[in-house]
Amino acid sequence: MTLLAAEGVTLAYGATAVVHDVSLAMDEGGVGLIGESGSGKTTLARALLGLVRPRSGVVRYGSRDLAALGRSGRAEFRRAVQPVFQDGSEALDPRMTAGASITEALTTHHRMSRAARRDRVEALLADVGLAPAIAARRPHEMSGGQRQRVAIARALAVEPRLLVLDEPTSALDVTVQARILELLERLAAEHGLGYLLITHNLGVVGRLCRTSSVLFAGRVVESGPTGELLTRPVHPYTRALRDAVPRLGGEPPATTGRTEAAPAPSGCPFRLRCPLAVDRCRDEAPLPREVEGRKVACHRAEEVLSGLPASSTSRAGGEASGAPRQ
Amino acid sequence: MSLISVRDLVVRIGDRVIASVPELDVAAGECVALVGESGSGKTTTLLATLGLVRGADVSGKITVGDVDVLAASPARLREIRGSRAALVMQSPQAALNPTMRLGTLMRRALARHGVKGAAARERAREAVRAVLLDPEILRRYPHQVSGGQAQRFAIALALALGAQVVLADEPTSALDVTVQAEVVAVLRRLRDERGLAMLLVSHDLALVSTIADRVVVMRDGAVVESGSAADVFGRPRDPYTRELIAAVPALPESAEER
Amino acid sequence: MTAPALPAFRRTPLRRLAGVDRLAVAGAVLLALIVLAALLAPWIAPYPEDGGSATHPLEALLPPSGAHWFGTDQVGRDVLSRVLFGARTSLLIAVAVLAVSGVAGVLLGVVAGYAGGWVRDVIMRVTDIFLAFPALLLSLALAVVLQPSVTTVIVAIAVTWWPWYARLTASVAASVSTRGFVDSARCLGVPAPLIVLRHVLPNSLTPVLVQLSLDGGGVILTAAALSYLGLGAHEPTPEWGLMVQQGQSLFTTDWWVVTFPGLAILLTAFAFNVLGEGLRARLSR
DSSP, rough: OOOOEEEEEEETTTEEEEEEEEEEEOSSSSEEEOOOOTTTTHHHHHHTTTOOOOOOEEEEEEEEEEGGGHOOOOHHHHHEEEEOOOHHHHOOTTTSSSSHHHHHHHHHHHHHOHHHHHHHHHHHHHTTOOOOGGGGGOOOGOHHHHHHHHHHHHHHOOOOOOOEEETTTTOOHHOOOOOOOEEEEEHHHHOOOOEEESOOOOHHHHHOOOOEEEEETEEEEEEHHHHEEEEEEEHHHHHHHHHHSSOSSOOOOOOOTTTTOOSSSOOOOTTOTTTTTHHHHHHHHOOOEETTEEOOOTTTHHHHHHTTTTTTTTGGGGTTOOOOOO | EEEEEEEEEEEEEEEEEEEEEEEEEEETOEEEEEETTSSSSSHHHHHTTTTOOOSSEEEEEEEEEEEETSSOHHHHHHIIIIIIIIOOOOGGGGHHHHHSSSHHHHHHHHHTTOOHHHHHHHHHHHHHHHHHHHHHGSSSOGGGGOHHHHHHHHHHHHTTTTTEEEEETTTTTTHHHHHHHHHHHHHHHHHHOOOOEEEEEEEEEHHHHTTSSSEEEEEETEEEEEEEEHHHHHHSSSHHHHHHHSOOOOOOOOOOOO | OOOOOOOHTTTTTTHHHHOOOHHOOOOHHHHEEEEEEEHTTTHHSSSGGGGTTTOHHHHOOOOOSSOTOOOOOOTTHHHHHHHHHHHHHHHHHHHHHHHHHHHHHHHHHHHHHOOEEEEEEHHHHHHHHHHHHHHHHHHHHHHHHHHHHHHHHHHHHHHHHHHHHHHHHHHOOOOOOOHHHHHHHHTTOHHHHHHHHIIIIIHHHHHHHHHHHHHHHHHHHHHHHHHHHTTSSOTTTHHHHHHHHHHHHGGGTOOOOHHHHHHHHHHHHHHHHHHHHHHHHHHOO
């Protein structure tokens, strides 16, 4: 059953829309949202958390419109959906100890005796792999990984059903990143949690998410089973993203030389960066449509799938890097 | 011949050794990467190479070109940093004067080195092209360019001044992957075509493996493993290196390439 | 004020304070001495009864001597005793003004900063209206309307003082409100008033506390000015501004009557400023 969903959500700051008509559904298990800076992914996360209201469209909690929830419905939503932000040092009040931060989460919805609170804090800290002594520390007295674990413990304190993870590991060292991802994977399995994982790192969604959506300039350009997106990406942007990820011992990442072009104001927003752009892309914005088990917003999706541009995609940039190929 | 040579470098704060590197050489046309996590001493080592470590005791011998860094006068050090060696930091935009067009910035830097007029303009355009930017960018202000463009401009600035050495501290970790790929392409090209010596600090092993010729793995201020990139990544000897490698999120191979 | 202590201070070992923050420490020590003098006035003043309505016509206008270190005034009261008792009045005014305007300004500011939107607009417009009047003029007008007294001085100054704190706090609170831990509390369902009190307020206080300590001197000067103009404390209340006013015509002949209360004003204002500057320097580092 769908726990939380965005249906045709458009989000705007003032007159500028940053997210256009995005639909996304989360249930138990992991869903990935892939996007780079400026793609609108964080704004979308804020809308799903009920922190900003959509300009149009609906965020649904279960079957109910989030914006129309009453007091008790809202409290229920707050208990069910919790965020984990990028940086534990931002997400924890710098003046509060870890114990106080977690206790705040415990006591917001329930009264608890002092002893019960202490036990719960200890249990939660143990659950995220921290010693009870951490409870007395303030954020600046902890390492980045410890802060993120405390932030996760705080989110778990209300026994949520869904976590919205906004770049939960990108501020951390690689080995710490790997441990936090393992932790999230384990917790999700143990507590039967659903989660939305927002990231720019394709390797991370590959491991944790069954389905994923790729966001470009506030629009979902491709969505479907994560494995499919990573092994057989169709949208040229998904391909560019995948090709840009450096691989251990692999070839140097491919480039287009047009990476920094701004999204096009009309037609397909990706066309100024797209190696496959044709006249139609300038005249007509592609709508997402069903193509081989996924949704793609690209006029040339079928051609890509039938193998046409394997050589003419972003690989063109290879010459620029002066790298010998194969 | 090595353009950067470090021998018996020890950086101490009080009794605590924060970086200790017995031997490190970077030759022309070579990229050496210092990898490790925060607190490993990799950035300290890079900064020490340019005499930029403050509030700590630095001992050993460091040469950049023909200059003995630890014995050099402050004026000499400034000269090295200005023209011989380019320091590329995580967020280049912060280092660019926001009130000046990029072209003006570059012209002033060149004028300080005696290059003026048409020669300076030509040098600026050539350097900008070398980092795969459109010379049109010289007319823009720092806030009008993206992070990746600013990063490449910072490299171009050093090139125009005749830098033979590039020291880069996490040059792409603030950038999107697609932009990171472009910056890496530029660095590779400069190394191959211009024979620049590069010292790269990064915690991203996958990234390092696509550009570095040799790798030095650091942990808690000490070197735990060093060798050619192929050896270190292909046959890591130290358990910590293996842990770092295992932590890199793997991407499934794409279908077409199989 | 009931505000919690500065976080940076609570965690700082004293020896570091002494080394790095000489300025702040100097200001704090000086101010502590003045407060101590005010508190102990009845015991350390050589002629405690002169702090009140006592008169000694036969001892009027004696120059400084062993018996009267600061000399005596027109009605024979010991100037040192009156300066010491005057510290009570001046500090009371300063503390009361800062507490009233600080609490009002900070509360309004923090609400405006967190709520944003029309709430912020309304609060900020009101603030702007108050700020549009020259402060001293507004205080003067108020003091004229009300009966001259110490309370009048407090009210008159506090009314012109709070908008500064409201404005400062609003801008700090607005930026604190965008931080992750505030979003995190909202996502937990913590009620807005609690978020403001628990997270936004404590994290917005630091610059206001610096400003408050910088302003202490200004309040004392303004209070002295109002009393000097006859709109504040009146005889026989010992108040520095009033003493300066009463002694100024005697400056050429009996300089001590005006000089010592004047120096007291200067020294106290200076102590507040030094403390404030010291705090600012350490917190902006």
